[in-house]
Amino acid sequence: MHWLVRRSIESFLRETYSDQFWLRVCQRSGDDALQRYVYDRHSIDLISDAARFLDKPEDDLLEDLGAWIARRRRVRRLLRFSGRNFPDFLLNLEMLADRVRMVMPDFFMPRVQVFEDGADCLRIDFPPDGHDWACCMAGLIRCMADDYGALGLIWIGENSVTVQISDGSFAPGRRFLLGGDEEAAR
Template sequence: MQLLVNKAIEDFLASNHAEILRARNVAISNPVAGQNWLVDQHLLDWAAHQTGKPVEEMFEDFGAWLARQEPTRRLLRFSGRNFAEFVVRLEELPGRAQMVSENFAMPPISVRSGGMEMLQVTLPAGAIRWTALLAGMVRVMADDYGALGLISVEGHVISVQISDEEFADGRDFSLSPGTPKHTQQGRT
């Protein structure tokens, strides 16, 4: 699983920060420096430093990029018929990740309703990078479902206020490219 995560990070950097990936390749040609690239988050930390972005912003960008990748998008869309249902079911994400790979450690996610279409997604206090990554995914998925919402991050809490569940047409959705496509409301 670690290799898949590293590959995804490399693909993200190649599509958004190619110059950083080239600099990284030069750095890893030195065997001592290359040892630093064995853990995936170091590459994103280093990329954030190279671009002058805050580390959390780089992780949020990576989360948004992941959610735009069609296989990931299809898996995420399978989590709910509408955006609110998708957000509520984020609690299931760590368990689903464990089904894919037992050694993939994702922190627990808690979702609670704050009334008036307000949801709060909470991760452990030490999971700031995970919080940023998940916030990026949530932002993209709001657009994907066609929902109008205000998504804000404060520490390890993502607040999602849904103003209009059907603000715009959501993107077509199907579990596989060969099946008929349906919108989030199930129309053809």
């Protein structure tokens, strides 16, 4: 698993639940093998175990993970670079995989396609086995809708996410300064 995925899952579980919870997820195969084991494991197995311990559907946990990632200040800024407004952001998700590859050539992220799906409706299509990505992306999109101050309804399909944009500028949204440090600028 890519170190960044592992670090995201670890930080997400530690911050959202607790350090103990993260250790419990790691320790599944016994104390002794803990260290080696967790580095070799597939990220999705970590999510499965965590979801089972929490008695929560895996899809929901992935969606939470996506939202948590988008709430990181640095990530949020990088995502805001992708579009001037929420619809623009959604359309430009097609470029996200290329952007990621440009910064981290060894990180695989599936390419998505964005289609207009009726009035004010956009559908983001993932490759055939992209359901986990779709769940995670749905959480991320939900969080970014807030950030842009847009109102959107989001459905997760088998390998797609559909977003109905009711209002592109529902609330003022959070400030985004190219030069950074919105907190200080407030």
